[in-house]
Amino acid sequence: MITIIYRLIVVLAAVLVMAELFSQKSAKLKINAAIILVPLALRALMIA
Secondary structure (H helix, E strand, O other), X not given: OHHXXXXXXXXXXXXXXXXXXXXXXXXXXXXXXXXXXXXXXXXXXXOO
């Protein structure tokens, strides 16, 4: 049960970061959001 809640929280954070990625105009901030998105995706898939 805790694992499901953890995954939901991580997926929610990833969705929010992805929304921020597409809303930003600055390339620097887009790269920053993409760097943050990689570990979140790995956590959601329980790879790392």
